[in-house]
Amino acid sequence: MQYHAVSNTESDIMTLQPAALSFHEVSMVFPDGTRALENVSLSISPGEFVTVVGPSGCGKSTLLRIASNLETATGGSCNIDRDSIGYVFQDATLMPWRTVRRNVELIAELHGVPKAERLERAARAIELVGLNGFEDKYPRQLSGGMRMRASLARSLVMQPKVFLFDEPFGALDEITRERLNDELMGLFQSQGFAGLFITHSIAEAVYMSTKVLVMSARPGAITAAIDIPFGFPRTHDLRYRPEFGELCAQVSHALRGAHS
């Protein structure tokens, strides 16, 4: 596993394999003059899970919206295979009129995958997130955690090479959140995608990532890049190891620096 230093001052990057996602001095100024991002450079390779932490309103989500082309940057360039993006929203964004199975099928359906193959892929994705037995339930019959799993399964169906997560577990309780952290890490290992994850939670960031990027607010810029050297699989005990605490403290300090 290789880590490469990434920050807005160090944009010259040595990569061992072609990056799945790279930003080169990306800037974003909204029409109302808000400078959401300034000279953000980063690159993520397959097998890397990069988390961005930062104060609310610092432009973290904008980063994902640019990567997925929901928004166009006003400066710099972004390289990504647009046909191979998985995007997980803040809320589960399920269609309430569709059952779990039909929700998981949705993205494949929009890509014109034939019915038989769609069903097969959906079944596999549902299995991966542990929702088997709930295929015929409607979203309103599920808990928040299960809805998020269905949302994950929907993105997994097309086996994307890059996964973008926009604070997907922010609305869940601590216990469900930690459980889903473990499950997502399992998926990351077995599916081998490149991950870009946005969160408010320092512990979540350190626990899941190969690298944590700290963002400052207004304009959003990456002020620190902290490598997380723990190997995979990671287990819950890791959260109570002193090294884990030290890395959390490091991220926390960097965040405070970003604030002032």
Added chain:
Amino acid sequence: MSDSMNIDPSLEVLPDNRERTRVADLLGPAVVFALFIGVWYLLSSVILPEHKRFLLPTPHQVVKEGFLVWHTGERRGFYPILMSLWDSAKVALIGLGITIVVGMALATLMSTRRWLERATWPYLVAVQSAPILALTPLIRALIDGSMKQRLLVVVLISIFPIVSNTLFGLLSAEKSQHELFTLQGASKWTRLTKLQFPAALPNIFVGLRISAGLAVIGAVVGDFYFRQGGVVGIGAQIDVYRSRLWGAELITAIIMASVLGLVVFLFFGWLSRRAIGKWHITTRGQ
């Protein structure tokens, strides 16, 4: 593969909130019905002065003379009331069909273009509040045939709720749901059929039920102004009873027109539960 994913998620499933019919659900309507009959008796045999009591026969008089007399020639009896009710029901249902098709098409168009929405709204509101009575000479001058004239009245009276509710529903899909479709490069048609239309269904059914009730009113009102010989609509029948002071028949005809409205309303409530009850939470207003 992750072994961490073997937690049994059945613990997380929330209970179905299916409604149970309780005694109170039946008791309520029964009490209100008893009150209604009581007030009616009070009006017809106490409050009204004796020489005006022919205007409002008592409930048992109405049952005896209106419901239990089948046919006595002229237009008296339950049979001619049923016949004219059927005539009005046909007008109401055909008119409602036109309203649904035109109204939903209009709402769909309005949802795609903001300027079209703005340009159309004032006229829809105007149609909704225009007194049909004042338009009757114009309608008569423009359209031949009482059937067509009555259908036009039905459409004019019932179209507003279906347009406004469908439009509101089509625009109700969440931003993130739209973005999900945008990310997959979905076409406008796909977005409409797979996102906006299903999202609009709960609102469409609300609109349908209101429009259906109005279509019945429209048919009865249309009968008043546009009638021909032969079998006439229930509205025309009511007008005849009114002018001849046949109180029992008049009340019977009014009750039957209300029953028609009620049946249509209940039908659409049932249809709505069948179509979207599984995923849409509606416990009130049914």
